[in-house]
Amino acid sequence: MTTLSDTTNPDSAIVSTPEPDPGNRNERQLTTLANILKAGGDGLRLEILRVLRNGAFGVLELSGMFDMRQPGMSHHLKVLVKAGLAETQREGNQIFYRRPIINTRPAAGNAEKWLIQSMFKAIDTSPLSDEMQRKIDAIQNLRALQSRAFFNKNADKFVQQQELIAEYAYYARPCVNLLKTESFARPATALEIGPGQGQFLAKLSPLFDKVYALDNACSMLEQSKQFAAAHQLPNIEFVLGDSGVAVELGLKADAVIINMVLHHVANPSGLFQDSAKLLNSGGIVLITELTHHSQAWVQDKCGDIWLGFEPEQLEQWAANAGLAEKDSVFIGLRNGFQVQVRKFTSVAIQ
Structure with missing residues (x-):
């Protein structure tokens, strides 16, 4: 038993703090496990969790995928969130739902984490139906189309808009050093x-x-070409398309660099998967990205889909793609943003 007393006041009463009751702790744990199992004991909710493996989605997007009314979908999401099987992700005025960020290392000694990891592993053993995958692709393609349209329209303003967030000089040197x-x-x-x-x-x-140099916005790729010509960079090959196109073309690299791009990408977890496929043996993926923030004005001014990412989120996506963190640098900016420079490599060569 621990006691606390105010030594500055002789009249103060001694406050006793009882030790936690192991029985109560075990009972709470069993209740938590029961809630997880109950939430996962519904076929529709398991299908929702399977879909969330592909990224974060809004309630209207999920309602459309499952052909159900929003109130019904909201109920299922509420149950999943309460049980710890899903969590919310605020992006400006929008709320997205995703799987929880769970450390991918073994969950020894943590029954809830072990159960959730095991549940996700079990439901991920079989692929989604072709119809559901088409619905997911349609949503992510629409996001990508909107992002591409923004950059094609605002290519001439790109540097000014980007530097409202983070000036190139702040992250270029750490990237080169890594x-x-x-x-x-x-x-x-x-x-x-x-x-x-x-x-x-x-x-x-x-x-x-x-x-x-890979870009899915032709106007941005043209600006890169003009820069390379003006600076006499003879060893650059320009490719129009996204990371999926690069994979289809069979491109391989010793280093994949993704600077301040991930928050514009429709499917960030998919970009990790593609980047791993593009690596030569012993290669690295170098990512510069914002940590998660609440400055929603960047969505209109800079075309951001996502308001940055928690460091743990990048680590989880990397682990799912067979990559492990090798080094990292975090840079705090005076405007309230924080930049993370992360280097990942193949788990097999660790």
Whole structure:
């Protein structure tokens, strides 16, 4: 038993704090486990959890996928959230639902975490139906189309808008430093996804024998081409498309670089999966991204879909793609944003 007393007041009463009752703790744990099992004991809710493996979705998006009214879908999501099988993610005025961010290491000693991990592993063993996958693809393609339209319309304002959040100089040097700690076999190849106006290509060009510049907005890719020509960067190959196109083309790289792009991507977890497929053995994925924030004005001004990401979220997506963190740098900015520079590599070579 622990006691607390106010030694400055001799008349103060001694307050006793009883030790936790192991019986009560065990009972609470059993109640928690029962709630998890009860929430997961419904076929529809299990299907919702399977869909959430593909990313975060709003209640209207999920209602459309399952052809049900919003109140009914809201009820199921509320049950999943209460049980810890799902959680909310606020993006400005919108609320998305996702699977909880759970450390991917073994959950020894934590019964709730072990149960949730086991449940997710079990329901992920079989693929979604073709019809459901088409519905997911349609939503993510619509997001990508809206993002691409924004950049095609605002390509000439890209730098000014981006630097409202984080100036290129703040994260370029840490990125280069993390690249220089690697010893790539020659010839070495880099692939930058979303090069913007091409500034970082000037850093990659002397470090690699060949550099791919990949962008799904033709106007942005044209600006990168003009930058490379003006700075005489002869080893850049430009590719129009997204990471899925790069995979289909069979591109391979020793380093995949994704600078301030992930918050514009319709399916961030999918980008991790594609990046892992694009890596040569021993390669790295280098990501510069905002940590999660609440400054919703960036959605209108900068075309952001997501308001940054928790560091643990990136780690979980990386682990799901067979990648492990190798190094990281966090940079706090005076405007309230924080930038994370993360380097991931194949788990197999750790």
